[in-house]
Amino acid sequence: MSAPRARRRAWAGALALVCLAALTGCGGAASATGGRPTVVIGAKQFTEQWIIGEMYQQALTEAGYDVELKNNIGSTEIIDGALTSGQIDLYPEYTGVILQVLAKDAHIPHSARDTYERAKAFQEKRGLTMLEPTPFQNKNAVAVKPAFAKKHGLKTVGDLKKAGHVRFAEYPDNISGALGYTELVKKYGLTDTKVRSLNIGLQYKALDHGDVEAADVFTTDPQLARGDYTLLKDDKGFYGFQNVAPVVHKDVLEEQGPKFAATLDRIDALLTEKAVQQLNRAVDTVRLTPAEVARKFLEANGLL
Known part of the structure; x- marks a missing residue:
């Protein structure tokens, strides 16, 4: 494990450990795959997040990376705590949620792109970064x-x-x-x-x-x-703009190399509102598992 990640994991506070007690086995260990550490992906506790998390895990595994998926981590504040404490390395988050819930920014941007740029700037100050956002919003x-x-x-x-x-x-x-x-x-x-x-x-x-x-x-x-x-119609813009983008530690991207980010970007570029609505339907109505739905989507789009 590289020195930055070793230090980051060592600095996990007692409060984070208490809040994340349910995440049995969390945390990435060093991997033999190309000498790179295992990457731990997190996901919140609803259908869309389970599917996206599965897509990330399956596509990255196919690309030769050693990854682990932790589902049902909890609310925004809890999963953010898991990320900043080093219990997970990345997770998909909604751009407006980052600004309104984590950054506590009362000003709602006037465009989806401005929301993304401001959310990314907030994360950059914390040693994190964000990859490119999805076309779809889930507001x-x-x-x-x-x-x-x-x-x-x-x-x-x-x-x-x-x-x-x-x-x-x-x-x-x-x-x-x-x-x-x-x-x-x-x-x-x-x-x-x-x-x-x-x-x-x-x-x-x-x-x-x-x-x-x-x-x-x-x-x-x-x-x-x-x-x-x-x-x-939310005519006062209360809910803001909510595209999805992976939030990830900068040192993880450095360790894993450019193909890692490129793989995630390829997935997210395919996630239109119509596609995601149908993916959610396949799990919630047809009763396929998130892993099955993710696999079928990735196969259909040449990522597996």
Whole structure:
């Protein structure tokens, strides 16, 4: 293991170790593959991240790298702690999340590229960097049933005030925080709204059954392709721009060589919104495993 990585791993704080206790076996050991250390890839705890993590692992393995994948690491703050403490070496993150959640930047950039550049500049100050972003964005959005939108004349998030009392489904990790329910209702003045905590994916059934009137969803959710839900326009730009880019330690890129980054860039360049929505559908609806879906996609695009 190189000196920079050895020092970085040695500096992992006690707090990070406590927070990451569930990550049994985390951390990269030296590999015999070309004398390069094993690269540990992290992923958050939802479908899209599992698929992208599998793509990174499978394509890099095919390219001759020794890699390990750690799924379900947790929220943005937890996975960022895993990265900065050296428990993982890279993970895919959303550009706006970096600015709004990690950098705590209250100013929302006016373009996706500006969001990426500012997110990258923030990471560069921490000894990290970012590879090129994906064409697709996965933004949070507010969804309602079409009949509810028509009844109350809803087109924007702010229009929810027209509907009177609104029950709002939000996943537990996003009730508070920069992109969470609490800040959303403040931004739009939604004073007659009550939150209901539901795990990711359950909000659609809640909408269908009338248990809630509005819900936080992701724009790449496969359920949205059916046309059974109306997305309200985020006219105040609360959710920002959310392309995905790998966040990685600079010394990892130096150790692994230019082909390492080039492999990840090839994958990310293929990830359009339509492609990702179908990939998510293959896991959530067709019930294939993320590993199967990733493999089929990489094979179809000549990466395996």
